[in-house]
Amino acid sequence: MDPVIIVGAGPVGLALALALARQEVPTVVLDEGPGKDEPRPARTVVLRESTAVLLERLTGVALGEHGVRWAGWRSLRRRQVMSEITFDEADPGAPLHIAQHVLTAALRGALTGEPLVKTVVDSRLDSIEQERSGVTAHTRGANGTWWRGSYLVGCDGARSVVRKLQDIRFPGRTAVERHAVAALHTELPWEGRALLHRMPPWRQSGPSAGEVTARPLPDGVWRLDWLLPPGKDLVTPETLVARIRETLAGWTDGSTPPYDLLDTGVHTVHHRLARRWRAGRVFLAGDAAHLLGALGAQGLDEGLRDVDNLSWKLAAAWHHGPHEALLDSYQAERRAVVAARLRAADQVLPVLRGTGGLRHIVPGTARGHDALLTDGHLGRGSLGAPAAYADSPLAPRQLEGDVPVDTPPGAPVTDVRVTAEDGSFVQLRDRFGRGALLVVLIAPGTGVWDRKHWASAGVMPRLAAAVTALPYPAELLVAESYPGAPAHSVLLVRPDGHLVVALSGVRPADLYTAAEAAVGGPAKEEAQAAAAAH
Template sequence: MLPVIIVGAGPTGLALALALAGHDVPSVVLDGSDGPPAPRPARSLVLAPDVARWSTLPGAHRESATWSAWRTVHRGREVEHHAFGPEDAPRHLPQHVLEATLREAVTRHELVRLIRGHRLTDFEQRDGDLLAHSVFRPTDGRREENRQWRGGYLVGCDGARSTVRKLLGVPFPGRTGVERYAVAALRTELPWPGEAGLHRGLSVGEVTVRPLTGGRWRLDWPLPPDEGLVTPEALLRRVAGTLTDWHDGEPPPYELLDTGVHICHQRLARSWRVDRVFLAGDAAHLLGALGTQQVTEGLRDAQNLAWKLAVASHLGATESLLDSYQTERRGAVGGRLRAVDQALPLVRGRGGLAGRLPGRGRSRAALLGDGHLGRGALGGPPEYVTGPLGTAATAAATTRVGARVTDVAVTALDGSRARLRDRLGGPLLLVLTAPGARVWDARHWLSAGLMPELAAVAETLGLPAELLVTEEYPGAGAHTVLLVRPDGHLAACLPGAHTELLREAVRHLRGVDRPAEPAGER
């Protein structure tokens, strides 16, 4: 099998390589950076629950702070308090920690080749493969090294100045500097341990506070459009003024760890796929204003694209399946950017502004919290309900086809139990709702009710699939089968007894109208 060539070794590229390896697809990662990123506590990232698994890898887990709550405070009065549970809490950690963890994971995986120091210079798309050209320019006097890499597909994860995107000639329109923030990371004690929040009406204006591990915090102050350079003295005044307000005039001792200025851009590549070449992460989009999370969106790109490239690599490509990556992910990110454009004048406007999003009744405080809380158009998980891969539901469930599935307890046929989210990233999942499943003896499952036929069908769907059982799923009746994609989105909701509907749903998911060949015959 030809490898997937990944250009760029940031979070998106490394996560894509690991996700492909989970589907038994090899990859070559061209890392053109000058080395791992320098430790910067003020350059942190927030991972939404649907991509939080990347922060649980060894190395990142101990530096990943799980928020216990979010509070919005205006002039000392709490206007919102939202408590998180383990299943929906965002994770906050320094970006260099996540990158180092992912880098360590790919170096240990036999299906991933990390090629350090090599920068892509060109590529050639051919009928059945492509050829990528890279160069290594040493700084110690050694000769320049040129190499060629043959692969089935190429994915540009090489940042905002993407060489891949430029070679494709894909425009990258958008706006520069839509928001600016002064940022500080410090170690101190604050009145809300483990809680993130938005505080408005302070002597320094507005500040967002987010906990890190080890008593560390990241503070962000939005800067007026007409404010010039942020001097160290001005930033220290912001820190001191904020801590003074929070502690009734007696600021606690603190250790300043890192500072910076964070500038948010908004850009969206016109095309995310050109034949065998794809764009992902910063190469495809830029966002970050109003709490939207760029790294989270890049990891969603990786999870969406990985299983589709795996199907294409193992079974052959279908245009509808490969095109669905752009349709789903570009549509989702584009919707996020439009929501920011609508909300920015309302939350940052001056004088006489009603402060509500037309027709939606969203207050300024609510809009400022949506991106951080993972709700609404600014922060909610993506839904691909109008995408090309969904099948009309023939059974009821609260989750719409194309939306993210609800995390429920599941049991495998061997009797092992887990959460549904922990089974994602591998084969398709067939989740059968079976009341009373928790008290069943797993040894009798294969001979009970629908299980024999469903277990047999799972072996002949043309795509790898695993059959799981759950006691209940929101809105679904007994003996309903939910077809769950590897990226956690619902592909179909069907009566368990209608196995031919299940076969049709899988064929549609793969983008073929004829019966797919059994997985064991490929």
């Protein structure tokens, strides 16, 4: 079987290569660049807690040591504190802020010595050919040649060559927001806490919409973003330095504190969504498929969720043969989620950025605006909450043994401690990304038993037999409890950690039906081909 070709060696492409390698799928990564990234402290990413955990699982690196998990969040309007949130060690909701070149270096480091991943630098794609049995890509450059693959994934950014070669439209809005950006080393009065300051009371240098954000990085470095007014006004070095000095002085209630300017830039936010994310054996992921980022939404975070969704489906097709319904579900699930996120941002933007209408006459509007912005920056609500595939084509039909739990079908499951088949205690999310369905029995009291006592007791033998009979590889786990789940209920979880169904007790027929639906239903094409061969 030919490897999967990944075009693009940014965080999304590298993460996809690692995710496929963890599921024993070989890849070829075509890197247009030299294989290393220029340090840019002003180019950073904010990751939701669950996405950071995904990357830590792939890289084996504690990213919190290379970035900053926010200690809290503070929102100001003029001089008034609108909201203040504190994250502690027991709170899993703290976002992680990290420089993109540091994140990319961690991914490249994890790929070093990985036998299933071949990275080819200085290779620019210029053609793609598809056949029924695979895909062929041609690159030019120092290593220009033909590459043969089973599938090809375009992770090559906003100007994706893959998308253009497949003639896929990329409609949307240009320059939705513009921000002047600076990374600097200084001391601010709220160590480790991110800040959103709307309509600050001091005079801003040059035209401004009156919004500035401060996000901490390691070693006393901060990234500051000033929202720019609509238009294409140039941000000169002089005006940027003036903004820095005024802002720092305003926050410290006095003269400008010492600072060391490390990097600057202008960040322009576009909102675009590819019409198709799949064309035969070719897929799009990350910025090649979507652009978003207004109101705190993080495009890279969504790109990494593309990886989580697509990797197990490609691995299933690579190991077990193509299943069109399963591969099609990548576009159906992910595109719908990103489209909803873009719609939410586009609906909110005119309200938050407008200058008239209801925002001046409706009581409480300012606090409502602050809540919306906070949701976007912290990964909550319609602007930032993790995806739930409620209308997934992989959802099973209504089953007789369905039982409601606190996690709706299609949503990410809660991370709980489970006992693996070897008797070891692990976190449930540690079993994600291995290419297997997860079957979790909720059995209070088993945590204090030796495995030899409960593995052959009660419903376990019957459940183990049902798991063995499933139409797709699955792992049996046991948890003492799960939010909202009755004792002896059984959860079926996808390889990417989304709930398929919760069943009341051991129901082999329902479990089989749900598992079959979760991998795209019966493989009709493959069954017909096998019958024809005989």
